[in-house]
Amino acid sequence: MSDNRxxxxxxxxxxxxxxxxxxxxxxxxxxxxxxxDTARLPxxxxxxxxxxxxxxxxxxxxMEHGVKMIVIACNTASAVAIGPLTEALKPLPVxxxxxxxxxxxxxxxxxxxxxxxxxxxxxKGGAYARAIHALKPDAFVSQAPCGLFVxxxxxxxxxxxxxxxxxxxxxxxxxxxxxxxxxxVLGCTHFPVLARTIKKVVGKDVKLVDSAxxxxxxxQAALADRGLGAKRRGKGKTRFLATDSTERxxxxxxxxxxxxxxxxxxxxxxxxxx
Amino acid sequence: MSDNRxxxxxxxxxxxxxxxxxxxxxxxxxxxxxxxDTARLPxxxxxxxxxxxxxxxxxxxxMEHGVKMIVIACNTASAVAIGPLTEALKPLPVxxxxxxxxxxxxxxxxxxxxxxxxxxxxxKGGAYARAIHALKPDAFVSQAPCGLFVxxxxxxxxxxxxxxxxxxxxxxxxxxxxxxxxxxVLGCTHFPVLARTIKKVVGKDVKLVDSAxxxxxxxQAALADRGLGAKRRGKGKTRFLATDSTERxxxxxxxxxxxxxxxxxxxxxxxxxx
Numbered sequence: 001m002s003d004n005r006x007x008x009x010x011x012x013x014x015x016x017x018x019x020x021x022x023x024x025x026x027x028x029x030x031x032x033x034x035x036x037d038t039a040r041l042p043x044x045x046x047x048x049x050x051x052x053x054x055x056x057x058x059x060x061x062x063m064e065h066g067v068k069m070i071v072i073a074c075n076t077a078s079a080v081a082i083g084p085l086t087e088a089l090k091p092l093p094v095x096x097x098x099x100x101x102x103x104x105x106x107x108x109x110x111x112x113x114x115x116x117x118x119x120x121x122x123x124k125g126g127a128y129a130r131a132i133h134a135l136k137p138d139a140f141v142s143q144a145p146c147g148l149f150v151x152x153x154x155x156x157x158x159x160x161x162x163x164x165x166x167x168x169x170x171x172x173x174x175x176x177x178x179x180x181x182x183x184x185v186l187g188c189t190h191f192p193v194l195a196r197t198i199k200k201v202v203g204k205d206v207k208l209v210d211s212a213x214x215x216x217x218x219x220q221a222a223l224a225d226r227g228l229g230a231k232r233r234g235k236g237k238t239r240f241l242a243t244d245s246t247e248r249x250x251x252x253x254x255x256x257x258x259x260x261x262x263x264x265x266x267x268x269x270x271x272x273x274x
Numbered sequence: 275m276s277d278n279r280x281x282x283x284x285x286x287x288x289x290x291x292x293x294x295x296x297x298x299x300x301x302x303x304x305x306x307x308x309x310x311d312t313a314r315l316p317x318x319x320x321x322x323x324x325x326x327x328x329x330x331x332x333x334x335x336x337m338e339h340g341v342k343m344i345v346i347a348c349n350t351a352s353a354v355a356i357g358p359l360t361e362a363l364k365p366l367p368v369x370x371x372x373x374x375x376x377x378x379x380x381x382x383x384x385x386x387x388x389x390x391x392x393x394x395x396x397x398k399g400g401a402y403a404r405a406i407h408a409l410k411p412d413a414f415v416s417q418a419p420c421g422l423f424v425x426x427x428x429x430x431x432x433x434x435x436x437x438x439x440x441x442x443x444x445x446x447x448x449x450x451x452x453x454x455x456x457x458x459v460l461g462c463t464h465f466p467v468l469a470r471t472i473k474k475v476v477g478k479d480v481k482l483v484d485s486a487x488x489x490x491x492x493x494q495a496a497l498a499d500r501g502l503g504a505k506r507r508g509k510g511k512t513r514f515l516a517t518d519s520t521e522r523x524x525x526x527x528x529x530x531x532x533x534x535x536x537x538x539x540x541x542x543x544x545x546x547x548x
Contacts, residue, residue: 038319041319045522046519147425148425160443165436169435
């Protein structure tokens with residue numbers, strides 16, 4: 001069995017490209033369609049109702065591209081909307097980033113104390129703590145919202161004075177004392193580009209867990225389970241869609257993709273309900 | 275002549291409350307209705323077309339509240355949409371923050387070299403440079419986008435290590451050498467709360483110009499010109515509307531308002547076209 005339809009990847013904006021990159025590495029033969037809702041980003045400061053409404057419109061748009069599966073490459077949307085999205089997109093398989101991230105965190109910890117950093121909305125929703133406790137009921141979870149990391153990543157200020165001072169201010173309180181977490185889940189797709197700066201503050205013994213690679217593994221397993229993997233010899237194609245500001249999408253997206261994205265290769269789409 | 279209808283004040287989110295505060299101080303008898311489009315903020319990273327569409331919906335909503343005038347307390351919306359908004363809201367008077375800010379900058383400079391800091395969208399649009407040159411054709415204008423200042427202000431990190439490092443990184447290149455600007459226009463409503471930190475970097479001889487006070491003066495003059503001032507003895511009322519996240523609006527809004535805003539006093543409104 002095989003299925004050459006593309007996989008739809010959705011994010012509020014540009015950060016989800018870290019997940020897209022991991023998918024491309026793990027599944028080189030798959031076609032990928034990435035949609036960034038740049039007209040309404042960020043989701044991390046908005047209410048669950050608004051995030052759910054936006055994410056539903058965006059993923060329905062991806063369905064029009066004939067996708068075989070949807071990956072919610074956005075922690076906030078995964079945290080607050082995975083249930084309603086799975087319902088709305090039935091029978092399409094929908095995979096979020098929270099469960100793979102929680103699984104990776106549980107797999108990495110020795111002490112059982114797991115730190116989670118994310119946007120305000122993700123932390124407030126408590127989805128990571130729930131997902132971690134579902135896998136390991138005796139885990140101790142410490143969370144901190146790190147909103148500025150999103151802007152720092154988008155500004156390309158991933159190291160240097162400003163990033164280090166921000167990392168210290170957010171993380172030092174969490175990693176003080178001998179009962180500090182031994183594992184830190186990067187619960188926002190923007191954060192992996194700040195990994196080196198974060199490591200400087202939390203120390204080299206703390207394991208950083210990023211849901212991009214584990215999400216790619218979850219997608220790989222789901223494709224295999226359902227016989228939905230692509231069958232082609234060459235590399236799959238990657239297509240970029242954005243709801244606004246294709247020039248900025250290309251410029252900032254390159255930071256996360258690790259290679260140049262040209263503005264002319266980003267298609268502007270209107271996903272508002274008509 | 276007098277007119278007791280409220281003045282509508284619009285911003286993409288919360289920063290415009292610095293303008294609202296100045297309006298309240300200058301026009302204590304006026305009723306004010308403030309609308310923050312928190313469901314779609316920030317505007318500063320979005321395209322002119324999208325900003326214009328959002329601002330038009332928001333200001334049309336304010337018209338339903340029977341306002342006598344609209345103040346665009348958002349630099350990005352003023353910069354890219356004042357023309358279309360004035361057209362769409364005719365014959366309602368519409369006042370933006372760019373011209374008052376430019377006027378204040380021109381009034382403050384001695385050397386003729388004016389610095390402007392703003393969001394990416396405002397800087398790109400070039401509206402400040404145009405407004406300054408219209409008033410003073412021989413002025414020299416240096417601009418810098420300072421996107422992180424928006425997040426710093428919303429995080430409440432208006433002083434300390436992170437804010438200072440960011441201010442240095444953005445502003446030191448602009449204020450190097452003896453031909454540096456002698457005046458700096460704060461071309462984003464979020465920036466006044468960072469004034470002390472900015473001053474530390476640019477030096478005490480540089481005049482900081484903030485469009486909030488000058489916009490309030492422009493509104494005062496326009497009301498007087500048209501005989502639209504309110505006639506009442508007591509203080510006017512201030513009403514807050516937001517398109518999302520009223521709890522966050524209240525919490526972060528307090529930073530800009532300089533006094534507590536209670537979440538239950540912020541009304542959630544839906545302004546999307548039906």
